[in-house]
Amino acid sequence: MSEKLSESTAPYLENLGIDSLNDMQKEFISRTPKNPHLVLLAPTGSGKTVAFLVSLLNRMKENVREVQALIIVPSRELAIQIEQVFKSLKTAYKVSTVYGGHSSKLESNSLGEAPALIIGTPGRLADHIERGSFDPKSVHTVILDEFDKSLQMGFHEQLKVIFAALSGDQNHMLTSATVLKRLPDFLPFVDHRTVNFLKDVEESNLELKLVHSSSKEKGETLMKLVAGFQDESTIVFCNHRDAVDRLSSLLNEYDYHHSVLHGGLEQIDREKNLIRFRSKVTNLLIATDLASRGLDIPEIKHVVHYQLPPKEDAFIHRNGRTARMHAEGCSYMVLANDESRPDYIQEFIEEFKVGDKLIPPVPQEWTCLYVSGGKKEKISKGDIVGLLTKKGELTSNEIGLITIMDFASYVAVKSNLVQKLLPKLKNERLKKIKPKIEEAN
Secondary structure: OOOOOOOOOHHHHHHOOOOOOOHHHHHHHHHHHHOOEEEEEOOOOOOHHHHHHHHHHOOOOOOOOOOOEEEEOOOHHHHHHHHHHHHHOOOOOOEEEEOOOOOHHHHHHHHHOOOOEEEEOHHHHHHHHHHOOOOHHHOOEEEEOOHHHHHHOOOHHHHHHHHHHOOOOOEEEEEEOOOOOOOOOOOOOOOOEEEEOOOOOOOOOEEEEEEEEOOOOHHHHHHHHHHOOOOOOEEEEOOOHHHHHHHHHHHHHOOOOOEEEOOOOOHHHHHHHHHHHHOOOOOEEEEOHHHOOOOOOOOEOEEEEOOOOOOHHHHHHHHOOEOOOOOOEEEEEEEEOOOOOOOOOOOOOEEOOOOOOOOOOOOOOEEEEEEOOOHHHOOOHHHHHHHHHHOOOOOHHHEEEEEEOOOOEEEEEEHHHHHHHHHHHOOOOEOOEOOOEEEOO
């Protein structure tokens, strides 16, 4: 590797398939040893997760049976994503992830044998601290990822509980995609250093376009717009979950495949919908601002604001899902005739006219299969590939993204092969079990 990395760090990055770090990652990693309190400002999609995980690994000690670090995040999806990246590093350290929406008792059992790292949302971490599920006094490093988002979402009181329980002399890493005006009083430090890569962001390749509509036909206008994108990856943002559900019902009437994401969904449904979208089983995601930050959703071609957010920060973060890391993308604002632009949009924006006719939906290239076995049965991606190629007679090009969860797995396969594939897999063994394999609901 071209960067000067410790001998213990380089293999971890190789496990991620990374052979070089970007400038932001190199600077942040090089500055953490000398700066106990470090703030990282960098745009969405720039690789902040790798930067702080490598920095953390350089501080952790092996053969220590106590909690060494906390990573605090604003959403359960982000917690799961960081856990997946950390596990992909293939370290010797145990990690536990805690968040609302699943069994607190299972989490407590996992925390009973102290993990080296705990990743969690503020509310659930505060709950475990108050229950005494783990001893926070041993924590030497606290990472607050998307810290500004946690404050915006009103997690002040839960964060106060967490920091009151810590020793007070731990190191800190804070990350944000926006400039932090001031740090809250409950943080046990004042003096800190900042690595700011927001000021050096290159000119975006993002195009802004305006779509006019009557109020009555706004949903139909949206449908004509996204239908014109065909199979290009698109996120449509709404301000409220009921608008997401209304658009979803409209799309279902016309058989347009899509996924939805908002805080009212059960956690398992949120995870399955994101898996479908990442796997390109669906190329259209209708979502609230839950999808605007933190989540690993690569290669978004189009962002559509069905409802414009009241604050500019949210508008910027939504647009940050496309035109990432030098790629090109387009952002569309669907504005009804009785709606006015928010004050933060002053510049002239080119108008985009949708077609008069509704383009029929494109057939799904990929279908998502459910496998009733996961990490708890020690099933790996290689096991699933082996089953699909040997028993299912698929080639590697006919197998898409594979996601392994605790008790289930999901795999994308070419849609035109599913009906012949499933009978071949019936009653076949995967490790020590005979899993149910079927199309995911």
